[in-house]
Amino acid sequence: MTAPLLAATNLRKRFDSRGRAVAALDDVSFEVAPGETLALVGPSGSGKTTAARALMRLTELDGGEICFDSEDLLALKGARLRAVRARLQMVFQDPRAAFNPRATVARVLDDPLRIHGIVPRAERPEAIAQLLQRVGLSPDLATRAIHEISGGQRQRVAIARAIATRPRLIVLDEAVSALDVSVRGQILELLLDLQRSQDIAYLFISHDLGVVRAIAHRVAIMDKGRIVETGKAAEVIANPQSSTGRALVAAAPKLRHGA
Amino acid sequence: MSLLRRFLRTPEAVAGALILAALVAMALAAPLLFPRDPLSIAGPALLPPFQDWSLPLGTDRLGRDVLAELFHGARTSIAVGLAAAATSIAIGATVGTLAGFAGGLTDEVLMRITDAFQTVPGFLLALAFVSVVGPSLAVVVIAIALGAWTGPARVARAEVLSIRERDYVASARVIGMHPLEIAFREVLPNALPPVLALSSIIVAAAILVEAALSFLGLGDPNRVTWGGMIAEGRAVLRSAPFLSIIPGIALVLTVLGVYLAGEGFVEASAARKRQS
Ligand SMILES: Nc1ncnc2c1ncn2[C@@H]1O[C@H](COP(=O)(O)OP(=O)(O)OP(=O)(O)O)[C@@H](O)[C@H]1O
Ligand SMILES: [Mg+2]
Numbered sequence: 001m002t003a004p005l006l007a008a009t010n011l012r013k014r015f016d017s018r019g020r021a022v023a024a025l026d027d028v029s030f031e032v033a034p035g036e037t038l039a040l041v042g043p044s045g046s047g048k049t050t051a052a053r054a055l056m057r058l059t060e061l062d063g064g065e066i067c068f069d070s071e072d073l074l075a076l077k078g079a080r081l082r083a084v085r086a087r088l089q090m091v092f093q094d095p096r097a098a099f100n101p102r103a104t105v106a107r108v109l110d111d112p113l114r115i116h117g118i119v120p121r122a123e124r125p126e127a128i129a130q131l132l133q134r135v136g137l138s139p140d141l142a143t144r145a146i147h148e149i150s151g152g153q154r155q156r157v158a159i160a161r162a163i164a165t166r167p168r169l170i171v172l173d174e175a176v177s178a179l180d181v182s183v184r185g186q187i188l189e190l191l192l193d194l195q196r197s198q199d200i201a202y203l204f205i206s207h208d209l210g211v212v213r214a215i216a217h218r219v220a221i222m223d224k225g226r227i228v229e230t231g232k233a234a235e236v237i238a239n240p241q242s243s244t245g246r247a248l249v250a251a252a253p254k255l256r257h258g259a
Numbered sequence: 260m261s262l263l264r265r266f267l268r269t270p271e272a273v274a275g276a277l278i279l280a281a282l283v284a285m286a287l288a289a290p291l292l293f294p295r296d297p298l299s300i301a302g303p304a305l306l307p308p309f310q311d312w313s314l315p316l317g318t319d320r321l322g323r324d325v326l327a328e329l330f331h332g333a334r335t336s337i338a339v340g341l342a343a344a345a346t347s348i349a350i351g352a353t354v355g356t357l358a359g360f361a362g363g364l365t366d367e368v369l370m371r372i373t374d375a376f377q378t379v380p381g382f383l384l385a386l387a388f389v390s391v392v393g394p395s396l397a398v399v400v401i402a403i404a405l406g407a408w409t410g411p412a413r414v415a416r417a418e419v420l421s422i423r424e425r426d427y428v429a430s431a432r433v434i435g436m437h438p439l440e441i442a443f444r445e446v447l448p449n450a451l452p453p454v455l456a457l458s459s460i461i462v463a464a465a466i467l468v469e470a471a472l473s474f475l476g477l478g479d480p481n482r483v484t485w486g487g488m489i490a491e492g493r494a495v496l497r498s499a500p501f502l503s504i505i506p507g508i509a510l511v512l513t514v515l516g517v518y519l520a521g522e523g524f525v526e527a528s529a530a531r532k533r534q535s
Contacts, residue, residue: 011345058429082435097426100445112434162433 026225042222066073087163095154152183272523278516293327343465346404351411358417381406418450459521
């Protein structure tokens with residue numbers, strides 16, 4: 001087996017909400033191989049977002065280790081942490097909330113190219129046009145304000161922003177949940193396409209097993225801050241071992257008959 | 260409905276806007292209508308208003324044209340009011356953004372400093388500053404801003420505290436943006452609207468503080484100011500009350516106009532926000 005791209009080991013995080021301590025992550029470990037999609041599924045409040053934000057260093061952990069691209073992610077800070085972010089990206093759930101409300105599409109895509117010095121200033125408009133085309137949008141969209149484009153278009157822009165720095169791993173936290181069913185299919189196609197052409201690994205967070213089945217190689221099922229089951233996506237969904245897994249499958253009626 | 264239409268539907272706002280328009284017109288017209296130095300002697304001393312039509316509002320103790328002084332004084336009031344408001348909002352927004360965005364010790368230190376400034380009355384602060392540094396227009400502006408930036412700082416901080424938890428700030432961190440760039444380019448512009456809503460109050464207060472400083476003889480000596488005119492008139496208050504009353508009325512109307520127009524604008528934009 002090749003070395004994992006990402007190895008999260010024994011992640012722990014507690015929140016104190018109204019005097020009660022909640023273990024959002026209770027000894028969570030998982031790995032993602034290069035070019036692989038690991039789906040993280042689980043009921044609401046099981047700790048999926050906390051895990052994603054911890055990986056992105058948006059939430060500080062109480063304990064655990066994260067090794068990304070053979071670097072100790074939790075030891076990095078300042079400029080070195082910002083540099084690693086080029087290789088580790090994230091797409092958020094709500095495409096309306098994920099952009100500065102004053103931004104234009106061009107500015108959103110310009111930022112990563114500028115910050116990581118990927119493309120010289122003069123060539124950036126061209127690079128932005130290419131990024132837009134790669135996610136299936138017209139380059140004319142560049143001059144539009146973010147609030148002028150549709151939710152599906154925004155999520156494509158969010159994906160374009162994420163791939164601008166040619167990352168090795170993208171964390172997608174419910175990235176298609178807020179979209180219409182038809183748009184959802186197109187975005188999943190786009191993600192699969194990008195994965196094939198650029199060998200990107202995904203940590204794909206979802207509660208929709210149908211979507212997971214379509215995109216993920218492996219699944220990790222979370223419940224109450226713990227991972228209760230992992231395995232190949234098709235196998236886990238066809239024959240879940242944990243009670244949480246069985247409940248999730250039972251709640252997704254199409255799967256029971258279709259698969 | 261457009262912001263302007265909403266604004267025009269409130270009579271107070273319209274009154275305020277008219278007063279402001281008149282004031283701005285006065286300030287702009289001053290050098291054209293009264294090209295002479297307003298501090299130079301124009302006629303006999305203590306000429307009452309409405310006697311001589313070349314000096315419609317009469318003259319003061321030294322024979323200076325009151326109308327010319329009034330027009331030129333409008334320039335000073337507007338200049339000081341706007342500059343002091345801009346300065347205090349710039350300082351306040353910067354301090355509030357840094358405090359709210361950085362959190363922790365930075366926040367603690369900056370807010371203690373803000374508290375300290377807030378406990379001293381703004382006018383005393385301005386008085387002390389001008390007495391030490393010496394009166395000039397720039398010093399007066401800074402002196403007023405010194406007492407006025409704490410309000411914007413608090414409002415900006417509160418707004419930043421809520422904005423910094425939004426996804427788009429997380430996105431900016433995720434793409435590796437420098438924290439200072441996040442604070443000033445992503446967060447601050449979005450925190451500004453409620454801070455700017457304070458501007459009319461700050462402008463009005465700044466105009467009053469400037470007048471009070473000038474009244475105490477701490478204004479820029481090379482400029483006509485309404486406060487200075489009132490102080491001048493005080494010596495002859497019994498025999499020539501109009502010398503104090505005229506600039507006094509100008510001052511009250513101006514402050515009222517700024518306040519009404521500002522409130523009208525804030526109301527109109529709030530109403531539009533509610534509707535959209
Ligand atoms: N900032 C926070 N403060 C306090 N508690 C929190 C915070 N963030 C998360 N939690 C708690 O931690 C637990 C895990 O939350 P998390 O958001 O990671 O769940 P999730 O699996 O993403 O759920 P969902 O499917 O609803 O998005 C929940 O009990 C939640 O209430
Ligand atoms: Mg979540």
